[in-house]
Amino acid sequence: MNSGLPRWADLGLLPLFNLGLALLVAGVVVVLVGQDPWRVLAALLHGAFGTPRGIGYTLYYATTFIFTGLAVAVAFHAGLFNIGGEGQAILGGIGTGLVGLWLGAWLPAWLLLPLMALGGALAGLAWAAVPGWLQARRGSHIVITTIMFNFLASTLLVWLLVNKLKPAGSMAPESAPLAEAAQLPSLHQALAAFGIEWPASPLNLSLLLALAAALGVYLLLWRTRAGYRLRAVGSSPGAAAYAGIDPKRQTVLAMMIAGALAGLVGMNEIAGVQHKLLLEYVGGAGFTGIAVALMGRNHPLGIVLASVLFGALFQGGAEVAFEVPGFSRDMVVMLQGFIVLFSGAMAYVAAPLLARALRVGRAHG
Amino acid sequence: MDEVLVGTVLASTLRVATPLLLCALAGLLSERAGVIDIGLEGKMLFAAFAAGAAGAALGSTVLAIGLACGVAVLLSWLHGLACVSHRGDQVVSGVAINLIAAGLTMVLGIAWFRQGGQTPPVSDAVRLQPLWPGASEALGPLFGGALLGHDVLVYAALALVPAVWWLLYRTRFGMRLRAVGEKAQMVDAAGVSVPRLRYAALTLNGLLCGLAGSYLVLAQNASFVPHMTAGRGFMALAAMIFGKWHPVGAFWACLLFGFLDAVAIRLQGVALPGIGEVPVAAIQALPYVLTVVLLAGFIGRAVAPAELGRPYVKEH
Numbered sequence: 001m002n003s004g005l006p007r008w009a010d011l012g013l014l015p016l017f018n019l020g021l022a023l024l025v026a027g028v029v030v031v032l033v034g035q036d037p038w039r040v041l042a043a044l045l046h047g048a049f050g051t052p053r054g055i056g057y058t059l060y061y062a063t064t065f066i067f068t069g070l071a072v073a074v075a076f077h078a079g080l081f082n083i084g085g086e087g088q089a090i091l092g093g094i095g096t097g098l099v100g101l102w103l104g105a106w107l108p109a110w111l112l113l114p115l116m117a118l119g120g121a122l123a124g125l126a127w128a129a130v131p132g133w134l135q136a137r138r139g140s141h142i143v144i145t146t147i148m149f150n151f152l153a154s155t156l157l158v159w160l161l162v163n164k165l166k167p168a169g170s171m172a173p174e175s176a177p178l179a180e181a182a183q184l185p186s187l188h189q190a191l192a193a194f195g196i197e198w199p200a201s202p203l204n205l206s207l208l209l210a211l212a213a214a215l216g217v218y219l220l221l222w223r224t225r226a227g228y229r230l231r232a233v234g235s236s237p238g239a240a241a242y243a244g245i246d247p248k249r250q251t252v253l254a255m256m257i258a259g260a261l262a263g264l265v266g267m268n269e270i271a272g273v274q275h276k277l278l279l280e281y282v283g284g285a286g287f288t289g290i291a292v293a294l295m296g297r298n299h300p301l302g303i304v305l306a307s308v309l310f311g312a313l314f315q316g317g318a319e320v321a322f323e324v325p326g327f328s329r330d331m332v333v334m335l336q337g338f339i340v341l342f343s344g345a346m347a348y349v350a351a352p353l354l355a356r357a358l359r360v361g362r363a364h365g
Numbered sequence: 366m367d368e369v370l371v372g373t374v375l376a377s378t379l380r381v382a383t384p385l386l387l388c389a390l391a392g393l394l395s396e397r398a399g400v401i402d403i404g405l406e407g408k409m410l411f412a413a414f415a416a417g418a419a420g421a422a423l424g425s426t427v428l429a430i431g432l433a434c435g436v437a438v439l440l441s442w443l444h445g446l447a448c449v450s451h452r453g454d455q456v457v458s459g460v461a462i463n464l465i466a467a468g469l470t471m472v473l474g475i476a477w478f479r480q481g482g483q484t485p486p487v488s489d490a491v492r493l494q495p496l497w498p499g500a501s502e503a504l505g506p507l508f509g510g511a512l513l514g515h516d517v518l519v520y521a522a523l524a525l526v527p528a529v530w531w532l533l534y535r536t537r538f539g540m541r542l543r544a545v546g547e548k549a550q551m552v553d554a555a556g557v558s559v560p561r562l563r564y565a566a567l568t569l570n571g572l573l574c575g576l577a578g579s580y581l582v583l584a585q586n587a588s589f590v591p592h593m594t595a596g597r598g599f600m601a602l603a604a605m606i607f608g609k610w611h612p613v614g615a616f617w618a619c620l621l622f623g624f625l626d627a628v629a630i631r632l633q634g635v636a637l638p639g640i641g642e643v644p645v646a647a648i649q650a651l652p653y654v655l656t657v658v659l660l661a662g663f664i665g666r667a668v669a670p671a672e673l674g675r676p677y678v679k680e681h
Contacts, residue, residue: 029469029472033472033473033476033477034476035476081454081456081457083403083456083460134657134660134661138660138661138662138663139662140657140660140661140662141660141669143401143403143456144602144603144606144656144660145657145660145661147403147599147602148603148653148654148656148657149653149657151596151599151600151650151653152650152653152654155646155649155650155653156646156650158646159644159646159647162646163644163646287460287463287464290457290460291464294457326475326476326479327475327476328471328472328474328475328476328482330467330468330471330472330475330482331468331472332468333464333467333468333471334464334465334467334468334469334471334472335468336464336468337461337462337463337464337465337466337467337468337469338461338465340457340460340461340464341443341447341458341461341462341465344453344454344457344458344460344461345447345448345453345454345457345458345461346446346447346451346453346458347453347454348451348452348453349447349451349453
């Protein structure tokens, strides 16, 4: 998308401008419901970054968003809109959880945990490959198929928990707890091993996995031939086909990579925090991934930064809801909606506005 | 099978199908004009919230439905502003509308009513009542209860099927609306405004979403509950596709999906002869599976309007 802006403004200023617009609208809503926006903002920032525990929570949320954001971005570079991150992440949790439940009693952690990550990634990959294949070979619109697959994934999860995994005599739709070897160490445990003290939070080692995944996506897309082929199809399927690249193959491949990335959410949520398979562990993160990818301009570095931003909003929002009566943390969901609106759907409105402002500024400066 | 059981299944099929049908027809009007609408869910949710809030606070059925439709039309126009006026991505805009509706209904609900996002119950005087309350006693459970014992919105939804068909296939407006979804350039060349037609389609779309949301609060439930649409908007989208973007097809698809929902609960733990026990999840998943299979062309073929998702740029 050519916004007519200089590169620094396109990558740096435009996302901030869009964020500012979204925050402005959210601020108006805060005023309308009779709250003081500055008080809310201060409480939010303090909740997200004010304490080491808050930072832990912020980065824990960010970890999941990095995975789902990358899942949207990789598909985007191949010219596909992957709205199925939610379902792919659910399958990732199922894959991770099932491997952990099956092999937890036999394998040591150093072998089991990579296998669980692999299980999650493969489950997500398979779940995304089907819509990719249907789009490539049968021409069904990937947006519709991935939406349907989101619902199928949550139905599958409910069925697995209620009919297969629920221990006898238990009422809650949850699996038995994972064995100790299947639990990914949290960061405060890992740091304690080196003698560093950090307050307890759900933040775990999958943050490192997420950062590695972001680096991996960068290297794949911009430093390898496979990534070049993928991006070539994304920017012009016709020209790519003329150059001997099969667009259909790239469509399926891109979806497989995207699904595997979303599937790694299972490591953060199931292996890292919940230590059992249960309902609602994705909770809309697949859709947050869309906002993250748009905000981060589909670049891994941008996605990591946007994930931290959204992690802070989720964590800070929860704290504000605790402190300010009548404030809902769903304010963050609404804010996501405005960010998607301004930086995605209204991209042709915001960018020219900013470009004009810059030109005016330069003419006067 | 006894008459009472058939009657209750048929009655609940119609009740489940009504909001689906209203939403599917809404989506159909927009998509036949070339505008993808995955924001049905959000519009229905916001409309339900408006109906619940207005019904509880103002105590008027007309105001509740009017505000629900008004809010949904405003969201439709927001979609139009992003995608018709400013060539934005229609799918992304739909996602934005769903997120805004999911968040904002909670924020407003908690701030205004302080009941965890729920609205206070709507009084019986405001709720929609069966048009003929004694139908079941007078004509028996099948004809009376299942077919004639519903409220006005159920019959309105049923009447809208031929109405939308007539509008699309028998009026000049409908012909232009379909044309703008197949070849927008031709419509433009004929001197008819493409944006105006698309905004008209989106306005009708908003009105129908408003009715769907109103039905959830004023007939099915007695108050607005957070996230109460629970994927119905997406199921309506599936029904519209399963009905091949045609009002009559969408009608049958909504009835089928409604029927599956009605029997899913009753089949829990029941062993069917020859098949054995069918998991409820399998029946609940069926609408989505069927839609995927149809869209892939394995049973018949669903062909989307040609201009679907393409913003129209007027040549100079």
